[in-house]
Amino acid sequence: MNNESCLQWFCRVAFWEGVSTVILFxxxxxxxxxxxxxxxxxxxxxxxxxxxxxxVGFLALAAVKLGWAFKRVAIFFVASLVPLAPFFVERSLRREAAAA
Structure with a gap:
């Protein structure tokens, strides 16, 4: 899996994880x-x-493959615990990918 596809998969999972939280709550x-x-x-x-x-799995994979700092990984992990926050993660990563 290359860096771009890893980031795309993480974005997709972040979006659907956010959707599942909204549906659950x-x-x-x-x-x-x-x-x-x-x-x-x-x-x-x-x-x-x-x-x-x-x-969490794709977060770890992206952190290793893309060389993310611990602080960023920690923020993205905490975002997975806060309702609606995965949508912000997904949007910021899509913007970052589009700018690259």
Whole structure:
């Protein structure tokens, strides 16, 4: 995997991880607690967990391949824990890639 494709994959995963967070908090959890539908959290939570692991994996891969500083990697990791922050990661990386 070359540097460009690694960055593209990380951007894609960051975007979808953000989408899964929005769906989990905005749709699945209200369905669980307001409509007594716990299966929504079970399935969306599973997908969100998988995307989170992919996010962290691609973050590590990009950090090694692109030589990112520890501070940047730490900020991107913390962003994975904050709802909506992966969208900002994805957008900043796309801008960076377009400028290169």
């Amino acid at each position: 905005g749709i699945a959890m209200p369905l669980k607690y307001l409509a007594d539908m716990p299966a929504a959290v079970t399935y969306v939570g599973w997908v969100h967990g998988l995307l989170f692991m992919l996010y």
